[in-house]
Each structure stands twice: as C-alpha cells, then as structure tokens.
Amino acid sequence: SQTIHQWPATLVQPVGSPLSLECTVEGTSNPNLYWYRQAAGRGLQLLFYSVGIGQISSEVPQNLSASRPQDRQFILSSKKLLLSDSGFYLCAWTQGNIQETQYFGPGTRLLVL
Amino acid sequence: AQSVTQLGSHVSVSEGALVLLRCNYSSSVPPYLFWYVQYPNQGLQLLLKYTSAATLVKGINGFEAEFKKSETSFHLTKPSAHMSDAAEYFCAVSDGLTGGGNKLTFGTGTQLKVEL
Numbered sequence: 001s002q003t004i005h006q007w008p009a010t011l012v013q014p015v016g017s018p019l020s021l022e023c024t025v026e027g028t029s030n031p032n033l034y035w036y037r038q039a040a041g042r043g044l045q046l047l048f049y050s051v052g053i054g055q056i057s058s059e060v061p062q063n064l065s066a067s068r069p070q071d072r073q074f075i076l077s078s079k080k081l082l083l084s085d086s087g088f089y090l091c092a093w094t095q096g097n098i099q100e101t102q103y104f105g106p107g108t109r110l111l112v113l
Numbered sequence: 114a115q116s117v118t119q120l121g122s123h124v125s126v127s128e129g130a131l132v133l134l135r136c137n138y139s140s141s142v143p144p145y146l147f148w149y150v151q152y153p154n155q156g157l158q159l160l161l162k163y164t165s166a167a168t169l170v171k172g173i174n175g176f177e178a179e180f181k182k183s184e185t186s187f188h189l190t191k192p193s194a195h196m197s198d199a200a201e202y203f204c205a206v207s208d209g210l211t212g213g214g215n216k217l218t219f220g221t222g223t224q225l226k227v228e229l
Contacts, residue, residue, distance in 0.1 A: 043221035088157055094215055104156035
C-alpha cells in the first residue's frame with residue numbers, strides 16, 4: 001500500500017531563516033505531487049505541483065520554492081522566511097488520472113516568529 | 114476555471130440530528146467532485162468522490178453526497194450525527210486536465226460542531 005510522509009511535524013523558525021520541508025511517498029511510482037498551504041479560515045491554497053522529476057509548476061507568486069530531486073521526493077524551501085509564511089503545509093500525491101483521489105500527508109505546522 | 118463555494122463556515126448540530134454541508138461548484142468541464150474531512154492538526158482524508166457514475170455517492174462513516182447538475186451542487190449529508198463527526202469538511206473540484214497536473218480547487222471549509 002502507498003504511504004506519504006512529511007517532516008518535520010512542527011517547526012518554529014525566526015524571520016529571515018531558511019526553510020526546508022520534505023515529503024516522500026512510498027509504494028507508488030511517477031506520482032503527481034503537490035504542496036498546499038492552509039491558513040486559518042482560508043482553506044487550502046495550492047502552492048506547487050509536479051508531474052515528474054525536475055518538473056515544478058508554481059501556482060502563486062511567493063517567497064517559497066519547490067524541488068523534486070527524486071521520483072517520490074518533494075521539497076519545499078525558502079531562503080528567508082517571512083511572518084506570512086506561517087501556516088500548515090500539506091503534501092499530497094495522486095497517480096495523475098483526473099478521477100484519482102489526492103492523498104494527503106499528515107502536514108507540517110510552521111510558525112515563523 | 115473551476116471554483117467551489119461552501120455555504121456556512123460553521124455548522125452546529127445536535128448528536129443524532131441530520132448533517133447537511135453545502136457545496137456549490139463552477140466548472141467549464143464535466144466536474145469530478147470530492148469531499149474531504151480534516152481532524153485537528155491532521156491531513157485531509159477522503160470521504161467520497163463523484164466521477165460521473167452514480168449521482169448519489171456513498172462514502173465512509175455513513176456520509177453521502179448527491180450530484181445535482183441543474184443546481185451545480187454536491188451537498189454532503191449524514192442522517193444521524195455522531196460526536197466523532199466533529200471536524201472540518203472540504204469540498205473540492207478537479208480541473209479535469211490530466212496533462213495539467215490534475216489539480217484540485219478547494220472550498221474554504223465548513224467546521225462541523227456536534228453537541229450533546
């Protein structure tokens with residue numbers, strides 16, 4: 001069966017510090033991968049998605065970047081965090097068929113102080 | 114472009130009462146629709162999905178949803194609420210573009226509270 005992991009689970013970082021969040025999927029190959037941010041009362045905002053290694057699409061301009069160095073690894077990064085980067089970050093995967101379900105990881109809670 | 118509107122950011126019901134969470138969508142292509150549930154500090158879990166087969170879709174935990182094209186709605190219901198149903202619920206629509214990454218557009222969520 002497939003599983004999706006995210007780490008760390010929680011993170012407290014000062015403004016201006018770098019960020020690296022990791023997401024890995026097990027039990028599948030060539031998945032579509034997604035990064036979402038969830039802010040209180042604002043639902044889920046799609047930040048990035050990837051349909052293959054090295055292929056990244058950005059949905060909104062922001063202080064973050066994403067990379068996919070391996071088939072089942074998706075990384076969210078920032079060189080300098082802003083207060084507004086605080087939130088709950090969720091990674092998800094799907095096999096790409098439009099009827100397929102997106103499966104979500106447990107999330108990373110980021111607090112920027 | 115697709116969009117989803119969830120009416121009511123907070124819904125409160127008594128235990129044993131009917132649960133009705135509303136979702137209306139806008140889509141330029143035949144939609145694929147999803148309901149997810151999120152418990153505090155956890156990821157999202159799929160409740161059910163509509164993929165153009167039966168218009169009445171049954172999901173986990175006793176939930177079901179009916180696709181009504183004429184009303185562009187996909188409301189979520191459960192006949193009898195349980196305390197464990199207290200969570201946040203999200204409706205989502207697929208962009209219908211396999212080559213475009215199969216992206217989902219989510220509503221802003223409805224927080225369900227279940228009272229004794």
